[in-house]
Amino acid sequence: MTNPDIKLTIGALQVAVTVTGYLLGCSAVQTYVYFKNYPGDQQRIQSLVMLLMLIETAEQICLTHTVFVLSIQNWGNDDALMHIPKSLTATLVLTACDALLVEWFYFWRIYKLIARKWPSILGVSLSVVRFAGWMFFTSKSTHIGFASQKLVEEWKWLIVTLLVGLFVNNAFISGTILGMFLRSRPGAMSRTKLLLDQLITWTIETCLITELIYVAVIILFVTLRDSFVWLVVLVCGIKVSSNCLLSSLNNRQPTQPPTEPTFGASISHDFPLIITVNTANETRRNHDTASEFTTAPNSVLAQEIK
Numbered sequence: 001m002t003n004p005d006i007k008l009t010i011g012a013l014q015v016a017v018t019v020t021g022y023l024l025g026c027s028a029v030q031t032y033v034y035f036k037n038y039p040g041d042q043q044r045i046q047s048l049v050m051l052l053m054l055i056e057t058a059e060q061i062c063l064t065h066t067v068f069v070l071s072i073q074n075w076g077n078d079d080a081l082m083h084i085p086k087s088l089t090a091t092l093v094l095t096a097c098d099a100l101l102v103e104w105f106y107f108w109r110i111y112k113l114i115a116r117k118w119p120s121i122l123g124v125s126l127s128v129v130r131f132a133g134w135m136f137f138t139s140k141s142t143h144i145g146f147a148s149q150k151l152v153e154e155w156k157w158l159i160v161t162l163l164v165g166l167f168v169n170n171a172f173i174s175g176t177i178l179g180m181f182l183r184s185r186p187g188a189m190s191r192t193k194l195l196l197d198q199l200i201t202w203t204i205e206t207c208l209i210t211e212l213i214y215v216a217v218i219i220l221f222v223t224l225r226d227s228f229v230w231l232v233v234l235v236c237g238i239k240v241s242s243n244c245l246l247s248s249l250n251n252r253q254p255t256q257p258p259t260e261p262t263f264g265a266s267i268s269h270d271f272p273l274i275i276t277v278n279t280a281n282e283t284r285r286n287h288d289t290a291s292e293f294t295t296a297p298n299s300v301l302a303q304e305i306k
Contacts, residue, residue, distance in 0.1 A: 008227030010070050016232040017060075017067050023239040024060050027053060030246035037254040048105060049249065052098065052242055059094040062087040063235075089142050091235070096134040099166065099238045102245050103127045106173045119176050123169060130165045133158060152225050159221060163234070167214040170241075174207040210244070213237035 031053045035046070065087040104124060111120035137158055141151055152159075214237060220230035 005227060008224060008229055010067070010228075012228040012232045013063070013067050013070065016228075016235060017064055019232075019236050020060055020063060020239055023236065023243060024056050026243050027056050027239070027246060030243065030250055033250050034246060037250065038252070041249075045249070048101065049246065052101060052246070055094050055098050055101075056239065056242065059091055059098070059235075062091040062094065066091065084141065086142075089138055092134065092138045092141075092231075095235050095238055096131055096138075098242055100127055100131045102238070102241050103169055103173070105245060110173070110176055114176070114180060119172070123172055126165060126169055126172075130162050130169070133162045133165075137162070156221075156225060159225075160218065163214065163218045163221060167211065167218070170210050170214060171207070174211075178207075210237065210241055213240065 031049055034049055066085050069085040069087070104127060107120040107123040107127070110123070111117060137155060140155060213233065217230050217234045217237060220233055224230060
């Protein structure tokens with residue numbers, strides 16, 4: 001690319017800094033809420049939340065440095081786009097790590113929630129292969145130049161494959177948990193069915209958000225692959241997924257004793273993370289102020305993060 005469009009390259013990166021900065025702020029707030037309300041969660045979950053926060057902070061720093069180098073230090077120098085700063089390479093690596101951790105967490109939950117283990121094994125394998133593909137492409141972009149027409153034309157098949165893989169994995173996670181809800185619904189009592197119907201609706205709605213983002217990334221790459229627009233949308237989309245993971249963790253009852261009995265469920269970006277529902281043996285005790293539900297030991301949906 002001999003005459004890059006500044007608006008679609010550096011301009012897109014400047015927009016990305018603003019949007020990702022806002023999403024980082026959302027992550028910071030949700031991280032604070034998580035550690036405040038759920039101090040009793042497993043150490044692995046707490047470590048994951050902290051690691052995601054550190055990765056996103058480092059990612060924001062690297063992206064800001066990239067914009068500074070391209071916008072200030074190399075102002076008016078179009079050739080700078082042929083050899084991108086190492087900070088943008090680091091941004092790509094951190095973004096890939098962010099997506100990998102989020103997917104691994106969801107596949108771990110699927111592993112705990114259903115009897116068959118092959119969905120989680122298959123999903124994790126696809127995530128690892130895609131991560132390796134991103135690392136390979138990142139190394140090539142460092143040597144050839146990320147905005148180089150040669151790089152894009154030579155490896156566009158790889159990029160499309162990786163983007164489609166991201167879409168497929170996201171749909172696979174959503175479909176697996178949605179199928180679990182649908183299978184559990186026939187044996188549930190009326191109130192549980194209402195909850196499951198609500199969760200199914202939320203699953204479809206939240207799945208559409210990330211799916212539409214990834215579809216937009218694929219379309220933008222095919223139509224504007226000489227720019228950074230598709231990359232910016234991809235980075236923002238993965239940050240949205242990470243924020244939804246944190247939101248799902250925070251959308252549970254706090255570990256502190258509640259003032260009255262409540263019935264809680266959590267929703268992730270693709271599916272409910274934790275739901276305590278009894279589809280085999282449901283007991284209800286009516287009180288003046290609340291109702292209490294008990295969960296059967298063999299319920300496939302009864303899972304705790306403690």
